[in-house]
Amino acid sequence: MIETFNFQGISDRVAASYLQAHGSITWHQIKAQIGRDPACSLLRSYWAYEDCRYDKTRQACSHPRYLRGCPVPSHPLRNGRLNQTAFSFFLFVRDVAGSDLFRWLDDQLAAAADLGNSAAQEALVGPMRHVFGVSDKVLTMTLSAVLMADRRGRPDWFDVGSRMIVVDRLVHNLLARAGILARSGANHGYGQHCYGQAGCADILRRVSAKIDARQFDAGFPANFPRYIQHALWHYCAADGLNVCNGNNIDDRKSCEQISCIVYSICGRNALKIK
Template structure:
């Protein structure tokens, strides 16, 4: 749904036309034309193609849990730590929890609340049980990730009945919407909604991981692909970019980074609206015509330090208009200071 105009209609229309042209240019300069191939390579390398086909939960669980670990630090730092110390896995957690640990919080997913395990102090909410507790056993980067691993395992075991593929199929099949956009939103919420209860994972992390999983499964499960390609992840880089360029002011409702990014007139709505009007097949004929995830990924890639590394706080003084005259988008950018002086 288009944002409610806050200016005369002609100005509103001009702003959208300019935004579409700008975002199309971003896709040309920073968009990954091999995005589907990149996802496919990771999908096959992790064995997810076979796991989805056979309904094998452990590889999918392990991959998602690893994806959840890429938060709070750079991807390189998270990857280096896991390469050195390993990560939690379905097989190891299943074995440790089958031994019936004494902690009452580990009986069921619904009872696992307020664990408060802290790696540095080796304390938790049930100190009498910590010496034999399986939660601290994986050598993860911090105690919150240990709690996430335990919470996610219990969710899959108790809510999904140990069958992640079957649970995703059921959630998508049960979703309903009066229009295509409503159906996409209903399917996304059918997945993200229940998973919000897992400790330590927010919508951004869940959406980012699930969209990759479902896009990768497109040959086996077209409905997964229809949902995954429509998922949009708005991080601070994308939000700030839309503000700096003037796109938020012209096409949406100015807002702070956070939940408002997904509300009416927010960043996600702006990206989805642009995706409706920008034919992604112009960049790669194998792309679907409407591909919000590609649009959002291109915006992120322009800003990310390990990608194009252009539109971010390392390059731009937040108190002043952007001075990066070498940027190919400089002449058409709104160049608004992120913070008022």
């Protein structure tokens, strides 16, 4: 999960290259470094770890007298925020999940079992929302991958993970350019509205319900919202098919990529008003 948290605020290619060159950070490394009574009070519990402000470039933090012996800067992650994220997540797993993240996931899903998929997703994302430096989007993406990792052994996990939708700017802009948001009466700016009523996530779930994903892989569930969302992202992403994105389309005017397979049915809306 920590490795996945690295894929935010920068291109996937750059994040992957940095991880390959410098490595990540592990549970056992942090556990050995923190010990039982760390000098810095921030590291003593998940609830105490706030306002650390470790800055890798400036080699500074909010408790400079402890910086020399602090374990937070000792790992060569891409920036100081990621170092803080790693330690904040470790403390969450240790103190909130009792050092057993799988059991915590089981307990959270069991508590929300009768409340629907949205409640199950919130039961996981909600408590983790306060882990330093991790957005809802990245949390949802990461948890979805974890929950879908063992469909045979944990079918209930897979069911929740397969329905988790991550709306990034690429997917939102595709829905806007294609005229789907306008035809659905759901025009909105990118952000929290994407997850609201009639927002991007809601539209994608309705679309997914009309597409039998088993036509792409017989092992898929018939309704697979996460796959449909990821396919749209792949269509747009520079590291994917690289078709519908701001590098190829001038957002001030209608798309002119006549070779696009959906050109004839696309709304070709400009994202920016001249």
